[in-house]
Amino acid sequence: MAMAMATAKLVLLMVLVAGSSCGGSAWRGPLSLLRTLPTTTAAQSVEAAAERLKEDLSSAASSASASSSLIHALRPLMGSAGDLGLRAGVPCDSWRLAVETYNKRDWTTVPGSCEGYVGHYMLGGHYRRDSRVVVDEAIAYAEGLKLAGNGKEVWVFDIDETSLSNLPYYATHGFGTKPYNATSFNEYVLEGSAPVLPESQRLFKKLISLGIKPVFLTGRTEDQRAITVTNLRRQGYSGWMDLLLKPVGLKATAIAYKSGERQKLQDAGYVIVGNIGDQWSDILGAPEGARTFKLPDPLYYIG
Amino acid sequence: MAMAMATAKLVLLMVLVAGSSCGGSAWRGPLSLLRTLPTTTAAQSVEAAAERLKEDLSSAASSASASSSLIHALRPLMGSAGDLGLRAGVPCDSWRLAVETYNKRDWTTVPGSCEGYVGHYMLGGHYRRDSRVVVDEAIAYAEGLKLAGNGKEVWVFDIDETSLSNLPYYATHGFGTKPYNATSFNEYVLEGSAPVLPESQRLFKKLISLGIKPVFLTGRTEDQRAITVTNLRRQGYSGWMDLLLKPVGLKATAIAYKSGERQKLQDAGYVIVGNIGDQWSDILGAPEGARTFKLPDPLYYIG
Numbered sequence: 238m239a240m241a242m243a244t245a246k247l248v249l250l251m252v253l254v255a256g257s258s259c260g261g262s263a264w265r266g267p268l269s270l271l272r273t274l275p276t277t278t279a280a281q282s283v284e285a286a287a288e289r290l291k292e293d294l295s296s297a298a299s300s301a302s303a304s305s306s307l308i309h310a311l312r313p314l315m316g317s318a319g320d321l322g323l324r325a326g327v328p329c330d331s332w333r334l335a336v337e338t339y340n341k342r343d344w345t346t347v348p349g350s351c352e353g354y355v356g357h358y359m360l361g362g363h364y365r366r367d368s369r370v371v372v373d374e375a376i377a378y379a380e381g382l383k384l385a386g387n388g389k390e391v392w393v394f395d396i397d398e399t400s401l402s403n404l405p406y407y408a409t410h411g412f413g414t415k416p417y418n419a420t421s422f423n424e425y426v427l428e429g430s431a432p433v434l435p436e437s438q439r440l441f442k443k444l445i446s447l448g449i450k451p452v453f454l455t456g457r458t459e460d461q462r463a464i465t466v467t468n469l470r471r472q473g474y475s476g477w478m479d480l481l482l483k484p485v486g487l488k489a490t491a492i493a494y495k496s497g498e499r500q501k502l503q504d505a506g507y508v509i510v511g512n513i514g515d516q517w518s519d520i521l522g523a524p525e526g527a528r529t530f531k532l533p534d535p536l537y538y539i540g
Numbered sequence: 541m542a543m544a545m546a547t548a549k550l551v552l553l554m555v556l557v558a559g560s561s562c563g564g565s566a567w568r569g570p571l572s573l574l575r576t577l578p579t580t581t582a583a584q585s586v587e588a589a590a591e592r593l594k595e596d597l598s599s600a601a602s603s604a605s606a607s608s609s610l611i612h613a614l615r616p617l618m619g620s621a622g623d624l625g626l627r628a629g630v631p632c633d634s635w636r637l638a639v640e641t642y643n644k645r646d647w648t649t650v651p652g653s654c655e656g657y658v659g660h661y662m663l664g665g666h667y668r669r670d671s672r673v674v675v676d677e678a679i680a681y682a683e684g685l686k687l688a689g690n691g692k693e694v695w696v697f698d699i700d701e702t703s704l705s706n707l708p709y710y711a712t713h714g715f716g717t718k719p720y721n722a723t724s725f726n727e728y729v730l731e732g733s734a735p736v737l738p739e740s741q742r743l744f745k746k747l748i749s750l751g752i753k754p755v756f757l758t759g760r761t762e763d764q765r766a767i768t769v770t771n772l773r774r775q776g777y778s779g780w781m782d783l784l785l786k787p788v789g790l791k792a793t794a795i796a797y798k799s800g801e802r803q804k805l806q807d808a809g810y811v812i813v814g815n816i817g818d819q820w821s822d823i824l825g826a827p828e829g830a831r832t833f834k835l836p837d838p839l840y841y842i843g
Contacts, residue, residue, distance in 0.1 A: 330666075331673040337641050338834045340674045363633075370634040371643045531641045 329354035333535045339517045344538050347413035355412040355535050359404055367533045368436040375440050375513060375530045379447055382510055391478060391507045392444050393499060393526055394437070395514035396455040398534045401431035401468060413536035426457070429464045433472035437532070440513065441474065449510060450478035454498050454519075456539065458485045491539050496522030632657035636838045642820045647841050650716035658715040658838050662707055670836045671739040678743050678816060678833045682750055685813055694781060694810045695747050696802060696829055697740065698817035699758040701837045704734035704771060716839035729760070732767045736775035740816065740835070744777065752813060753781035757801055757822075759842065761788045794842050799825030 329351035335341040347355050358364055384390055394400050406425040407413060441451050457465055459482045466480065481498050489497070495518065499509055503524050512519070512526030515534035520526070632654035638644040650658050661667055687693055697703050709728040710716060744754050760768055762785045769783065784801050792800070798821065802812055806827050815822070815829030818837035823829070
């Protein structure tokens with residue numbers, strides 16, 4: 238596990254160093270994206286993380302057993318930018334579209350032949366670019382709202398793959414091609430090191446400036462509250478109205494749990510003007526919110 | 541208008557001749573797609589159309605004024621297959637994803653800088669490939685249903701950009717970059733020449749073989765019934781249970797009209813096991829149908 242995490246950090250470091258290795262020249266690569274991080278705090282923590290990554294890199298390089306998993310983890314960075322995932326029978330770009338449009342449901346893992354495609358998508362500029370367009374729409378919508386100005390207008394944010402990214406985990410776990418492992422994933426969550434998704438944070442800050450209150454609503458459980466708050470603050474989030482976590486042991490689908498929580502918000506007099514998540518289960522189920530936004534996520538499915 | 545249609549047919553002929561000019565080598569180009577058309581009737585009508593296109597080609601070529609619009613119409617075929625539409629500031633692939641995921645709503649035209657991108661997408665193998673994955677999911681779902689076998693199970697099909705394609709029209713009208721022109725579009729519809737969308741027809745025939753009855757539900761108006769039936773039959777459709785067209789002059793949104801018609805089906809004792817369309821307004825609004833499928837359409841938006 239320690240080795241896996243070191244490799245994950247190595248991948249991120251390679252991205253930091255390589256800049257826009259996968260993206261088109263006109264678009265910002267990961268390096269320039271990090272440079273545009275909105276807060277000094279976040280930028281500083283990225284720099285500190287980069288320092289730690291360098292240390293991890295030297296220790297990883299000194300380990301002979303690191304080589305194969307290292308090559309494995311870096312594979313998505315090696316192919317061509319124009320790779321649309323057309324190898325091996327599965328049209329990965331069409332698979333991803335089917336996932337994003339909710340045509341494909343109840344899937345458990347990314348097709349094995351699409352690991353490279355998904356890796357490219359996530360690590361190159363494509364994921365960021367797709368997220369940016371969603372957030373641009375969300376901000377245009379929010380700016381167009383006529384607000385009552387009574388402090389009752391809220392916007393629901395999911396956390397994982399919406400506010401924070403678990404890409405460092407998934408980059409060393411086959412980019413979603415391997416079955417979900419609750420143990421190792423929870424270990425990762427408890428590190429509190431998940432990086433910010435900058436586009437979502439841009440929306441978060443814009444909403445606060447408009448007087449719309451962000452509410453986090455997550456499938457993370459109540460026992461993860463402290464580390465979740467720590468992680469969010471480390472990544473530059475502040476000023477949320479509430480953080481709603483799932484009771485430990487609650488048996489409910491994500492749709493049932495999340496729509497129930499949204500109903501409680503409404504019952505308490507709040508108006509959910511917007512709702513953003515990476516899963517369809519974040520945004521389906523009445524009351525959905527006046528307008529919903531679906532961020533990309535080709536890594537996993539939560540029903 | 542006659543010139544425009546000749547150019548449209550010319551574009552299609554170029555596609556016929558060029559085969560997979562835009563797609564990846566491992567994927568079927570338009571030529572091989574046409575070869576795999578499911579019915580002899582449809583294949584024969586395509587061959588006859590190709591003959592007519594050749595005639596149009598000679599007359600178009602003899603007209604000096606044809607050159608500029610010809611080049612314009614062919615432009616999408618000229619670029620590279622890897623073109624992700626990243627020129628001129630608008631990330632066209634992200635724009636398309638935002639449209640397909642319903643993040644972008646109420647848009648009127650495709651961004652001008654995305655004309656080439658959308659043309660590539662529609663004329664190359666990408667649109668077909670994306671449609672195929674949706675239909676594969678729909679068929680897997682239909683095959684997994686436990687049917688009552690009482691003849692009451694139906695599947696709703698939209699027509700335009702679902703069962704029939706208006707690409708010959710849009711290819712000469714800027715691939716959605718120009719405002720909707722009801723007059724010229726209706727002229728095109730009244731030709732009754734819209735080609736089949738082969739993936740949707742594959743689903744249509746599979747459903748009939750399973751005992752699920754297709755019902756067409758379209759925003760086309762009642763006065764277009766005869767030409768619509770003619771067009772559907774010419775393109776190999778037969779055996780539908782009903783064809784529901786909008787009353788002339790009805791003032792209703794697509795969602796209100798279509799969900800109202802689905803409600804009538806339910807009230808008459810039918811069970812809508814599936815619903816497929818290219819617009820979100822085809823598949824939103826209770827009763828939606830037990831499962832909905834969204835086909836790609838980057839050409840236009842109907843709210």
